[in-house]
Amino acid sequence: MDKKLVGGVFSNADNAEKAIRDLQDIGFTKNDISVFAKDDSQVDKIEKDTRTDVDSGDDSKGSKAGKGTGIGALSGGVLGGIVGLIAEVGLLAIPGIGPIAAAGPLATTLAGLGTGAVGGGIVGALVGAGMPEEEAKEYEKFLKAGKIIVMVEVTPDQQDQVYSTFRTHDTENAAMYR
Template identity: 45%
Template sequence: MESKNTAVFGIYKNSTYAESAVDHLIASGFSNNDISVLLPDAQSSKDFAHEKSTKAPEGTTTGVATGGVLGGTLGLLAGIGALAIPGIGPFIAAGPIMGALAGLGVGGAVGGLIGALVGMGIPEYEAKRYEGRVKDGGVLLSVHCDTSAEISKAKDVLKQSGAEDISSTGEAAAQAQSA
């Protein structure tokens, strides 16, 4: 089957639930390189700009040590970093979503996180819902899939592990909608 470059998204109430989901995804055969998380960085919200040596209002990204920030399975995900999203605050991201958010220049994007999520293929109404949930302490988790079987499996794992607002999006979906 040809590659669809599809991401399955879901929201978890907190990082404990998200970490359990990551454990289940890895046990189901997904690579930790295909799993992304985005969560508020509550620990450093007050002194983020000073301690991370970033220009928080400009949305600059910086590397962050996993010790004390993300533990357990979440700490093993690829590309962990800190983001400052204007108007929203500091976040921690890991996995492919980190590269996508950094590559889209979150700081310069009108709409901050919503603009970045829409740029990744998420419909605007879902991006707004995800932003609101993450701002309120939720954890956005996504799994990057290549086949329809992987998409189904990822949705099942997210549903069984307590995810809410589960959806999928990608190049194949965008092409189908425009046809």
């Protein structure tokens, strides 16, 4: 069965985390869920809570390499409790947005594309993942505004469950891609 990409936009990490927990409760795994966020105010809190440093590419900070990603990664992260739920989180420098925290299979793909591809921005990465360009541009706007983006790979029969889960946790946008 072909998988599709369902995206949700959250205003805070708590709602995103609750949505991810509910998704996992109904059978989704860290291999199905990707998260992107830009909220500089969360970095200090999460570093304190997880006792880790966010690797910004500065050698004076911790730098545990992510699995094959070539980016700084950590067991804590900008996304709070979400990190323990889905994957290591890395920071990517995205033109026009700045550093974003990214986790999950789409994040790993983006990081694996290298600096040149990342230089094309988040729009290029999302379009490459099968999202229509206009909708990818909307997600870029959400990231710039400090929102948290949760993307889930689903089969057609799982789509409504994900939409319902996102709505339960106050998503600002739930759309189908790929």
